Amino acid sequence: MSKENRYQEYDTWAWLYNQTMGPEYSKQQLQPIETLLLPKLPQKATILDLCCGTGHLVQHLTEKGYHVTGIDGSEAMLAYASLNAPEAKFILDDARTFELPYKVDAVCSTSASLNHIMSLEELKQVFGQVYLALKENGLFLFDLNHPSQMAKWWKGGIAEGEIETEYAWAIASDYNAKDTTGYFKVIYYRAPSQPVTVLGYLRQLLYKLLSLRVLTRFRLKLLARFPQWEKKWHSKEMTYYVKGYANADVRSALEAVGFIDVDLLTLEGSTNVDDNHSAYFICRKER
Numbered sequence: 001m002s003k004e005n006r007y008q009e010y011d012t013w014a015w016l017y018n019q020t021m022g023p024e025y026s027k028q029q030l031q032p033i034e035t036l037l038l039p040k041l042p043q044k045a046t047i048l049d050l051c052c053g054t055g056h057l058v059q060h061l062t063e064k065g066y067h068v069t070g071i072d073g074s075e076a077m078l079a080y081a082s083l084n085a086p087e088a089k090f091i092l093d094d095a096r097t098f099e100l101p102y103k104v105d106a107v108c109s110t111s112a113s114l115n116h117i118m119s120l121e122e123l124k125q126v127f128g129q130v131y132l133a134l135k136e137n138g139l140f141l142f143d144l145n146h147p148s149q150m151a152k153w154w155k156g157g158i159a160e161g162e163i164e165t166e167y168a169w170a171i172a173s174d175y176n177a178k179d180t181t182g183y184f185k186v187i188y189y190r191a192p193s194q195p196v197t198v199l200g201y202l203r204q205l206l207y208k209l210l211s212l213r214v215l216t217r218f219r220l221k222l223l224a225r226f227p228q229w230e231k232k233w234h235s236k237e238m239t240y241y242v243k244g245y246a247n248a249d250v251r252s253a254l255e256a257v258g259f260i261d262v263d264l265l266t267l268e269g270s271t272n273v274d275d276n277h278s279a280y281f282i283c284r285k286e287r
Ligand SMILES: C[S@@+](CC[C@H](N)C(=O)[O-])C[C@H]1O[C@@H](n2cnc3c(N)ncnc32)[C@H](O)[C@@H]1O
Pocket: 007, 008, 009, 010, 021, 022, 025, 026, 029, 050, 051, 052, 053, 054, 057, 071, 072, 073, 074, 077, 093, 094, 095, 096, 109, 110, 111, 112, 113, 116, 117
């Protein structure tokens, strides 16, 4: 694969990701990293965050005293990452072909970034590059959405979203079990600039109320009908494709490139990786 084929699809929504998912996901992903990875690393270890996005997780790890490098294929995501984690090093590159000029103690890749790799052959290529980037005995931790989980939860409806005063966003995801591919659609709405009317003010109050976690179901319902509800807001849609990998195939691909001690766990560290849980893999480069 040539360097021109770098994955750069997130350039189109880096701004939104930086405001919303970046900070949110990094807090969630810190939990498996803190329990499964960090206790096994030396103090001040070197860590590569592969597909680091807007660098929020990189910053959490830097604050803990680790020396972190982030790699991502999107220039716009990395522009935010450099602001969010000013002490870290960032490299614009593709997960399938990257080469690090130095070796690290651990590599992590979070928030199902590797589901964007669209074939098992290419996923194996990523694992091979990670293997090369690790020191002997180095650890690799990453999470993936897996087929039965996606078949259960990715059914075409709005799965996430928020409504702010000036903009709103929603994510709808769908999965085709037959060809094990899926996509998520990011729908972004922007309010027109106009004087706020009494009705507009009441709607803003409603949106504030709907931002409460307990009212998530109602917020998502409203977002599903948002174009009818806010007829004057401008909208834009972006689609991102993903592939579902059977956990057994991922394990075989890791072992094929030389990884050992492959463990498959949930975010909470349990071995019960069912259709309600993403799959977290942790493995080690042979000494
Ligand atoms: C869902 S975001 C996750 C970002 C970050 N890890 C987080 O937890 O917030 C997926 C990221 O993976 C990156 N990405 C996907 N495929 C890639 C590839 N082949 N090479 C480099 N980056 C890639 C995207 O640009 C995006 O920043």
